[in-house]
Amino acid sequence: MLGSRCGDTECNSPVTGANRGLGAEFVRQLIERGAAKVYAxxxxxxxxxGGETRIVPxxxxxxxxxxxAAVANAATDVDVVINNAGLMSLAPIRAGSLFVDPQFSDLENVDGSHLVSHRRR
Incomplete structure (x- = not known):
């Protein structure tokens, strides 16, 4: 699932949204598969x-x-980025709209992912 590059001890990977759910599972699997370092x-x-020295919170x-930018500048040894962070609104869906809350949809799930994915050192 995570690819052969992260199946060896050369892999260094940041995982966004690493505190629970899929993000925590990505961290667990990377460590289990021998990643050298996971920026959680x-x-x-x-x-x-925590509980593992290769996990860097x-x-x-x-x-x-x-x-x-600060994280990108500090983590210069990254091989694979797992951009899992997102935000869900628990507000009811408005009639006739596919978006629950445009603030959450645009800012966190689109703009935030774009920032992480396109950050250049």
Whole structure:
């Protein structure tokens, strides 16, 4: 699932949204498959599951361009980015609309992903 490059000890990978769900599972699998280092990013770094020296908890809000730049500049050894962060609104869906809340849809799930995916050092 994660590719052969991350099946060896050469892999260094940031995982956004690493504090729970799929993000935490990506972190677990990367470690299990022998990744050298996993930058486990979440808004609250203390929420990232630990207990493994190869997991580096990172405080990151993917909608904050300065934070994304700082992490990109600090993590210069990255091989594969797993951009899993997102936000879901629990508000009811408006009649006739596919979007629950445009603020969440645009800012977090689109703009934030774009910032992480296109950040150049």
């Amino acid at each position: 990013a979440a808004r609250r770094a203390e929420a990232v599951p 990172i405080c990151l809000d993917i909608t904050d361009e300065a934070m994304v």
